[in-house]
Amino acid sequence: MSDDPLVEAIPDLPKVVLHDHLDGGLRPQTVLELADAVGHHVPAHDAESLAQWFQQAADSGSLVRYLETFDHTLAVMQTPEALARVAKEAVLDLASDGVVYAEQRWAPEQHLTRGLSLEATVEAVQAGIEAGVAEAAAGGRTIVVGQLVTAMRHADRWQEIAELAVAYRDRGVVGFDIAGPEDGFPPDRHAGIWRYLADNDFPVTIHAGEAAGPASIAQAVHLGQADRIGHGVRIIEDIAFDDETQTATLGRLAHWVRDHQIPLEVAPVSNLQTSATAAKTIAEHPITRLKELDFAVTLNTDNRLMSRTSMSHEMRLLVQHAGWTIDDLADVTIAAAWGTFQHHDARRALVEDVIVPGFQKIEGALL
Numbered sequence: 001m002s003d004d005p006l007v008e009a010i011p012d013l014p015k016v017v018l019h020d021h022l023d024g025g026l027r028p029q030t031v032l033e034l035a036d037a038v039g040h041h042v043p044a045h046d047a048e049s050l051a052q053w054f055q056q057a058a059d060s061g062s063l064v065r066y067l068e069t070f071d072h073t074l075a076v077m078q079t080p081e082a083l084a085r086v087a088k089e090a091v092l093d094l095a096s097d098g099v100v101y102a103e104q105r106w107a108p109e110q111h112l113t114r115g116l117s118l119e120a121t122v123e124a125v126q127a128g129i130e131a132g133v134a135e136a137a138a139g140g141r142t143i144v145v146g147q148l149v150t151a152m153r154h155a156d157r158w159q160e161i162a163e164l165a166v167a168y169r170d171r172g173v174v175g176f177d178i179a180g181p182e183d184g185f186p187p188d189r190h191a192g193i194w195r196y197l198a199d200n201d202f203p204v205t206i207h208a209g210e211a212a213g214p215a216s217i218a219q220a221v222h223l224g225q226a227d228r229i230g231h232g233v234r235i236i237e238d239i240a241f242d243d244e245t246q247t248a249t250l251g252r253l254a255h256w257v258r259d260h261q262i263p264l265e266v267a268p269v270s271n272l273q274t275s276a277t278a279a280k281t282i283a284e285h286p287i288t289r290l291k292e293l294d295f296a297v298t299l300n301t302d303n304r305l306m307s308r309t310s311m312s313h314e315m316r317l318l319v320q321h322a323g324w325t326i327d328d329l330a331d332v333t334i335a336a337a338w339g340t341f342q343h344h345d346a347r348r349a350l351v352e353d354v355i356v357p358g359f360q361k362i363e364g365a366l367l
């Protein structure tokens with residue numbers, strides 16, 4: 001509980017999440033049940049201990065331990081039933097947190113160990129999403145959810161996965177992403193796919209500026225023609241701050257990203273866990289500075305299980321530790337709505353019919 005009325009009202013605010021991994025957002029109890037069903041060993045035997053194990057492993061500062069967490073979630077997501085269940089529960093969990101629009105990303109190539117085809121994985125996830133949306137609606141919550149299909153940087157299936165994403169563009173897939181080891185596996189590793197995606201007028205977001213610096217962001221926006229950047233927080237390295245005069249001088253790339261208002265999908269809790277930023281606290285996290293400088297900052301969860309977070313939790317931390325107001329929360333939510341991989345008219349409807357009235361209602365109640 002908090003005595004700040006805004007903090008209390010956060011769960012009721014309408015939210016948009018653009019960067020949330022399906023394999024990073026399972027309910028701990030579901031991991032236990034699915035693991036039991038397939039005989040997969042997990043490191044804890046009740047939901048609370050397992051939740052703590054995931055968070056501690058992700059928090060340990062060891063990339064090996066961080067990646068190990070995904071071994072467990074991926075191991076239990078290898079059948080159509082498991083994929084559909086996880087997708088459905090993700091939609092329900094987001095909806096109950098006030099999320100009205102979500103894009104859920106995941107890498108189909110990581111779900112083939114029990115013989116599924118790439119197509120079957122996408123269809124299973126879509127069935128789960130649709131079931132979740134319907135159940136949320138029956139419970140009085142409206143949510144729209146799209147899939148982002150991810151190719152793993154270190155695997156060499158980018159073209160195949162890009163074609164998969166495009167093939168399912170009218171059946172739930174709204175965009176393409178690359179994830180995995182950013183350093184050493186740059187977009188020019190398979191430069192042709194970006195042209196293929198552009199030729200198909202297909203939306204792209206690229207994880208960049210998380211584990212590598214501005215040069216990685218430059219490739220994402222110039223070669224990858226990324227419509228959004230996954231994290232992108234290291235764009236801060238292309239900005240010089242003079243604390244004495246309180247001025248910021250942007251480098252050419254920082255100007256480019258800001259001039260084009262390329263949405264940055266920032267996930268503060270995750271960034272602190274993976275040391276994507278030199279900041280050690282939410283108060284120091286560059287999201288606030290980037291927002292003050294008028295970058296198109298959006299707020300995200302990344303991996304709700306590993307970070308033990310939610311959109312409400314991320315918002316609460318920024319209000320309590322970085323001085324954010326309800327207007328700041330509205331700004332990032334509206335920026336995210338305009339950055340969704342929907343067409344312009346749908347984005348406008350989301351902003352004007354859902355986000356703005358939703359915030360006004362809470363703001364009115366807080367006065």
Ligand SMILES: [Zn+2]
Pocket residue numbers: 019021179207230302
């Ligand atoms: Zn991510």
